[in-house]
Amino acid sequence: MTTFSYVLRDAFRLVTRNITLSFLTLVTTVAVFFLMSCSILLVMNTKHIVAGIENNLVITAYVNKKGTAAEVVADKIGKLDCVDSVRIVTPDKALEILRARLGNQADVLTLLDDNPLPPSVEIKLKNASAVSVVARELLSMEEVEDIVYAGELAKRLEIISRFISKFSFGVLAIALAVGALVVFNTIRIGVYARREEIEIMLLIGATPGFVAFPFVLHGSIISALGALLAGASVFLSYDRVVGALKASMPFLNFMTDRAVVMDLWLLLVGGGLTVGWICSWLAVSKFVRQAMRPH
Amino acid sequence: MEIKIENVIKQFPPDILALRNINITIPQGDFVYLVGPTGSGKTTLMRLITREVVPTKGRVLVGGTDLRKLGMTDIAYYRREIGVVFQDFRLLSHLTAYENLTFVQEAIGMPKDLIEERTNEILDKMGLWRRRFLYPEQLSGGEQQRLAIARATINCPSILLADEPTGNLDLQTAEAIMKILLSINAMGTTVVVATHNQYIVDEFRQRVISLRGGRVVRDERKGRFEINDDF
Numbered sequence: 001m002t003t004f005s006y007v008l009r010d011a012f013r014l015v016t017r018n019i020t021l022s023f024l025t026l027v028t029t030v031a032v033f034f035l036m037s038c039s040i041l042l043v044m045n046t047k048h049i050v051a052g053i054e055n056n057l058v059i060t061a062y063v064n065k066k067g068t069a070a071e072v073v074a075d076k077i078g079k080l081d082c083v084d085s086v087r088i089v090t091p092d093k094a095l096e097i098l099r100a101r102l103g104n105q106a107d108v109l110t111l112l113d114d115n116p117l118p119p120s121v122e123i124k125l126k127n128a129s130a131v132s133v134v135a136r137e138l139l140s141m142e143e144v145e146d147i148v149y150a151g152e153l154a155k156r157l158e159i160i161s162r163f164i165s166k167f168s169f170g171v172l173a174i175a176l177a178v179g180a181l182v183v184f185n186t187i188r189i190g191v192y193a194r195r196e197e198i199e200i201m202l203l204i205g206a207t208p209g210f211v212a213f214p215f216v217l218h219g220s221i222i223s224a225l226g227a228l229l230a231g232a233s234v235f236l237s238y239d240r241v242v243g244a245l246k247a248s249m250p251f252l253n254f255m256t257d258r259a260v261v262m263d264l265w266l267l268l269v270g271g272g273l274t275v276g277w278i279c280s281w282l283a284v285s286k287f288v289r290q291a292m293r294p295h
Numbered sequence: 296m297e298i299k300i301e302n303v304i305k306q307f308p309p310d311i312l313a314l315r316n317i318n319i320t321i322p323q324g325d326f327v328y329l330v331g332p333t334g335s336g337k338t339t340l341m342r343l344i345t346r347e348v349v350p351t352k353g354r355v356l357v358g359g360t361d362l363r364k365l366g367m368t369d370i371a372y373y374r375r376e377i378g379v380v381f382q383d384f385r386l387l388s389h390l391t392a393y394e395n396l397t398f399v400q401e402a403i404g405m406p407k408d409l410i411e412e413r414t415n416e417i418l419d420k421m422g423l424w425r426r427r428f429l430y431p432e433q434l435s436g437g438e439q440q441r442l443a444i445a446r447a448t449i450n451c452p453s454i455l456l457a458d459e460p461t462g463n464l465d466l467q468t469a470e471a472i473m474k475i476l477l478s479i480n481a482m483g484t485t486v487v488v489a490t491h492n493q494y495i496v497d498e499f500r501q502r503v504i505s506l507r508g509g510r511v512v513r514d515e516r517k518g519r520f521e522i523n524d525d526f
Contacts, residue, residue: 006401011430092394197387204450205375206402292367294349295307295342 009223009282010214014190022222025186029226030233033268037234039168039175040264045255046164050157052253053076057131059149061125063139065091069143070119077123079158082130089124091115113118118145129158179223182280187219187283199291216277223276224269231265296376297322297356298344299486303353305339305509313339315509317353321487323453326480328496329522330491332403334432337489340506342454344487346370359456375403378447378484379458384439388432392442393418393427397445417445421475437468444475454485461492473499498521512519 017021046155063069070088076213078086089097094117099106123134138144191198201211238261242254298321305314315335319422321327327422342348343355348363355362357373358408365373393414400410418424421441423434431439447455455477461469473495480486490496494521496503503518504511513521 005407006515196385200387201399202371203347203374203379204402204446205371205373205377207371210402210404236379257384289367292370294347 006209006284007213007217009216014148014214014218015221018189018190018193021186021189025182025222026226026229028182029179029223029272030229032175033227033230033272034233035175036172036179036271037268039171039263041167041234041238041255041261042164044260046278047165048255049252050161053157057127057149059131059134059138059147060089060123061121061123061144062118062146062148063121063143064145065118066143073121073138073141076141077134078120078123078131079135080137082126082134084124086124089120089122091117091217094118094120098206176275180275183219183223183276184283186222186280187215187280188287190214190218191284191287195287195291198288202288202291208285208292211288212281212284216280218285219280220273220276222278224273227272228265231268235261235265238259239262260273296354296485298454298487299356300343301356303355305336306351307398308344311430313509314350314365317509317511319504319514320369321483321485321512324480324483326477326486326501327488328501329487329504329516330496330503331492331512335506336509337506338458339509340370341379341404341458341487341489344454344456345379355520357380367396375450376453378450378452378455379462380440380443380447380455382459382462383463386439386441386442386446388431391428391430392434392438395431395442396416396446396449399449405450421445424468425494437471438463440468440472442463442465442478444472446477448484453486454486455479457486457488459490459492460488461490461495467483467504470498491513493520 061073063073074086076084092115096111098117099109102108123138125131125134135147135149138147140284163284198211202208234259238291239256239258242256245252246254298317298319300317300521303314303317304312306312307519317340318338319340324337329340331337337428339348343350343362344357346355346365349355349363353402355393360373362373387398390398396414396417397410400413405413415424418427421444423438423441423445424433426438430443434442444457447457459475461472464472469492476486477499500519502516503513503520505513505518505521
């Protein structure tokens with residue numbers, strides 16, 4: 001119990017003794033963890049947007065007007081694993097849709113003697129990567145006259161998503177390295193400032209763990225606090241940022257689940273604690289080992 | 296705990312031979328003066344006992360344990376059996392006299408109530424009770440030395456090592472310090488004092504081990520300080 005209270009008091013003393021350095025480290029860790037959470041959210045949102053687009057990815061196959069051509073195509077293509085759903089659009093239905101789209105200008109359609117629109121089959125896919133497979137399959141059917149799909153868009157989305165993931169991973173790695181280095185150096189400075197005290201402690205029989213623990217606690221507290229504050233700022237500002245983005249890009253499906261952001265916050269604090277612990281331990285244990293090493 | 300130094304040679308890089316074939320046995324409860332000129336190996340010998348230094352050849356046994364074989368945690372526990380009084384006191388300047396004493400007890404995980412009891416007791420015994428809330432720089436040289444001795448002995452060590460405990464002190468204060476060391480020895484603690492002080496060696500006669508150039512040149516019970524010891 002004495003040991004525990006000593007460690008707590010000493011960790012607090014370490015924070016307060018060099019308050020400027022502790023504050024600067026805290027500010028840096030807040031910035032680092034903020035950057036990390038932003039890049040994580042960027043990846044999550046990109047994946048969410050891509051998934052949203054993939055879910056609405058539709059291939060329209062125009063078929064000839066012979067008998068049950070639409071039903072035949074729908075039946076064949078509906079059996080593929082990568083197809084989510086199939087819908088037949090009759091010429092009458094297609095005209096109705098066109099009329100709705102034209103709105104005030106729908107009167108122009110009264111000039112037509114006959115319905116020129118062909119029957120079609122709308123095929124919804126499970127994922128974007130299956131577009132080319134399904135397109136090839138459709139084009140090989142004699143009932144199909146033409147197909148329309150956003151194949152290029154799907155490919156580009158995949159590429160962008162992969163690039164953002166790689167870029168964010170790079171940002172994460174750099175931010176993590178910077179944060180770790182800052183915590184490591186702060187603890188190292190603290191250790192050197194107290195080297196005489198540490199040497200005396202080791203000479204009177206304090207165990208290496210006892211000497212190191214206040215420093216480890218100091219580093220962990222700063223790092224976890226930095227992550228906590230960064231997480232809080234992300235959590236509080238996320239809705240506003242997403243709201244603003246939605247207003248300017250309403251066609252994109254941003255992630256709005258606050259529970260996910262909350263989970264990210266908890267993950268950040270856990271990560272901060274772990275990074276702080278490891279870096280502080282590395283910083284202090286090397287010094288303690290050197291101090292204990294006989295000449 | 297008996298201290299046994301067997302055939303010890305200590306060479307510091309590149310080729311400084313600090314100790315040459317040293318053989319000394321110090322039984323439990325002994326009081327030993329280590330005398331000799333600067334660079335004769337007194338401090339190295341003491342640092343062998345605290346295991347800050349390991350011999351190049353030979354071995355150091357304390358209480359039958361070969362110190363070279365101790366692991367890091369073992370060294371910590373071993374050092375709890377040893378009190379060290381440094382020549383320059385090495386008190387922690389940001390802690391009060393009281394805190395300098397509680398600090399060393401906390402460092403070895405002693406219970407809080409026992410820490411308070413022991414600290415108050417030793418402050419009273421060392422005549423520092425009224426000065427307990429002062430910082431080391433606010434204490435006189437003698438008071439700082441008494442505080443250093445209090446710190447070294449508060450955990451009841453089996454061995455007390457004192458490097459020049461009367462250095463820079465006036466005669467009266469030096470005598471007071473020696474009386475404290477003798478009283479600690481009277482309770483069964485082995486005391487090893489490295490000193491240049493002829494007066495205290497001759498006044499408080501104990502075993503004298505004289506070193507010169509890293510060799511033991513004299514080991515005498517109830518010995519005196521000889522002129523050769525420091526020249």
